Amino acid sequence: MFKASILRASLAIGTLICATGAVAAQLNIDENTSLFDAIEDYQFQMESELLASGKNYHMAYGIAGIAGAKGSTAYVTSVNTAYQFALAQAYAQLASELGAEMISAETSVNVTSTGGPAEALVADCEERHQAAKQDAEAKESFVDVVKGAIRSLSSSDEEKAVKSKLDSVIECSATTDRRLITDVVSRAVNDSFSGARIVQSVIHQGQIGVIIGLSADTAEVAGILSSQQSSAKPNPAAKTEIQQWVRTQLDAQAGSVLGLVGSRMTKLSNGEWAVIGFGIAPASERTASNVMNSSRTQSERKISETNAIRELARFSNMAIAHKLDQSTKDDTKHSVKRLIEGGNDTVSQLQESIVISQLEQAYKTQTTLRLKGASKIYAKKYSDDGSGVDFYLTAYAWSPSMLSAAQQFRAAGNAAFDKGKSGGANIGASKQGKATGSARSAPVISEDW
Numbered sequence: 001m002f003k004a005s006i007l008r009a010s011l012a013i014g015t016l017i018c019a020t021g022a023v024a025a026q027l028n029i030d031e032n033t034s035l036f037d038a039i040e041d042y043q044f045q046m047e048s049e050l051l052a053s054g055k056n057y058h059m060a061y062g063i064a065g066i067a068g069a070k071g072s073t074a075y076v077t078s079v080n081t082a083y084q085f086a087l088a089q090a091y092a093q094l095a096s097e098l099g100a101e102m103i104s105a106e107t108s109v110n111v112t113s114t115g116g117p118a119e120a121l122v123a124d125c126e127e128r129h130q131a132a133k134q135d136a137e138a139k140e141s142f143v144d145v146v147k148g149a150i151r152s153l154s155s156s157d158e159e160k161a162v163k164s165k166l167d168s169v170i171e172c173s174a175t176t177d178r179r180l181i182t183d184v185v186s187r188a189v190n191d192s193f194s195g196a197r198i199v200q201s202v203i204h205q206g207q208i209g210v211i212i213g214l215s216a217d218t219a220e221v222a223g224i225l226s227s228q229q230s231s232a233k234p235n236p237a238a239k240t241e242i243q244q245w246v247r248t249q250l251d252a253q254a255g256s257v258l259g260l261v262g263s264r265m266t267k268l269s270n271g272e273w274a275v276i277g278f279g280i281a282p283a284s285e286r287t288a289s290n291v292m293n294s295s296r297t298q299s300e301r302k303i304s305e306t307n308a309i310r311e312l313a314r315f316s317n318m319a320i321a322h323k324l325d326q327s328t329k330d331d332t333k334h335s336v337k338r339l340i341e342g343g344n345d346t347v348s349q350l351q352e353s354i355v356i357s358q359l360e361q362a363y364k365t366q367t368t369l370r371l372k373g374a375s376k377i378y379a380k381k382y383s384d385d386g387s388g389v390d391f392y393l394t395a396y397a398w399s400p401s402m403l404s405a406a407q408q409f410r411a412a413g414n415a416a417f418d419k420g421k422s423g424g425a426n427i428g429a430s431k432q433g434k435a436t437g438s439a440r441s442a443p444v445i446s447e448d449w
Contacts, residue, residue: 025049027200027254035063035204043211046199058098059199061211062089066203071388073282076258079208080280080307083201083261086210087314088363092322094214095191102188112178119347122338125172170340176349178333185326192319195222197275198262198311202254210262221265221273224400226316228372230407231400235270238401239377242266242274246378246395258384258391263311274399275315276377279307283381283390304392305376312398313369321364328357373403 025046029038043059050057064085068078095101114121195218199211235241245266253260263277281304286293332353339346378395 027202029202029204029254031205035202035207035209038204039063039200039202039209039211042200046211046213055215055217057213057215058094059211059213060090060093060097061209062086062091062093063207063209064089065207073284073389075387075389076280076282076391079203079258080261082208083210084365085363086208087212087262088320088322088365090210090212091193091196091318091320091365092189092363094193094196094212095189095320095322096187098214099189099191103186105183105185107181107183110178110180112175114176118174118176118336118349119338121174121176122172122336122347125338126170126340128172171338173335173337175333175335178331180332181328181330183328183330185324187324188322190319190321192317194226194317195219195315196318197265197315200254201259201262203256203259208259208261217273218265221275222316224273225275225312225398226369228370228403229400230373230404231270231272233270234404234408235268235272235399235401236405238268238274238399238405239375239397241268242276242397242399243377245274246276256384256386257382257393258387258389260393261307261311263315268399268401270401272400274397274402275312276395276397277308277311277315279304279309279311279394279396281307281392281394283392285390301379301392301394304379304394305396308376308394308396309371309374310367312371312374312396313367316367316369318365318367321362323362325360326358328355330355371398373406374398375402375406 025042027038027042029035039061043061047057047059062085064082066075066078066082068075193214196212196214197218199213201208201210203209249260249264250257258280260278261280263275266274266276268274281300283300284296330353332351334349334351336347336349339348374396375398376394377397379392381390381392383390
């Protein structure tokens, strides 16, 4: 099991390793820095440095809180769901800045003003009170009267005194002036993007932050992945180069490796791009049953694999639908109040204001891809000291060379099967240039591998 808590002293530094191997920017976070500030600074620095090197990237980010309790398997699951939320925010930001967004706004203002002395509005307070009381008594049913009489007979003298005092209190109020402002803003966007790579993902202060980047180069790679194009000149060392790159990313990850989720890109030695998807899943504690331990381990590792391979589909294409409704209510009113209690008659005036703002958002994402040639190139169980959880980390990769290798291997296997099925030349005899046995004799396999 590997230790995933790699916070170096009190400072975590994340670096992006470019295709050239040079460090383009750093994500610096410590306990006194908010994740929002750190990510925004990193994004601006990253875009500027890439643009200076002739690479035009448009970046966006999202941040979401991790709800699961530390030390529980729910924490790892919550990292996954928070990542999806932060990712949806980043895609919605891309759609808002690069696509067409529907925006509607409506503001209404209602003003009420009353002239004359305010006391006049409550001058007939006692009469209104008595009329309301008589009307209520007239509507009481005979049963209610009987029940009331029974309660009255069974009540203590103290309860009767309290009820009598309450009956003698008369209170009236009326609004003299009012200003009500309601403001509603709605935004909606529907779009899809291909080639949005994860530039950085990090866990900090109970949140996960995700930065995505889109460029013409990444979109082209997504097109190659989507159309499943193989390589004209395959790189036989593609998997080895990607595995070495993964180990570099593990060392460069800011904070815990638990935050290494999403898709990444790297350029191989033959000039082609490889897309790598990282996925995590909780690793449960072992039980007394070896059978159940084996089954659970397989299931959890499979979840980690699925979360990794889905990132290849997301990179290929993801549709985003985002709707936002923002409403504000600003209600200020001036009123007069009259209180008659026994021989005391008090008139007072008061002003109250209520300001309420509410924001509702809805996100929906969707992605599909028919994938061939992807391969699992990394899988380890980690223990994270910072959150007190164990988890599985898996990486799946795809490149044109990997697809070519898979296709060639499959074609060779199918050809060998067809040859054997049709009773082709005996392998041992063909080496001697002479066939032996019947035309339908089974092939002789002289190698173990």
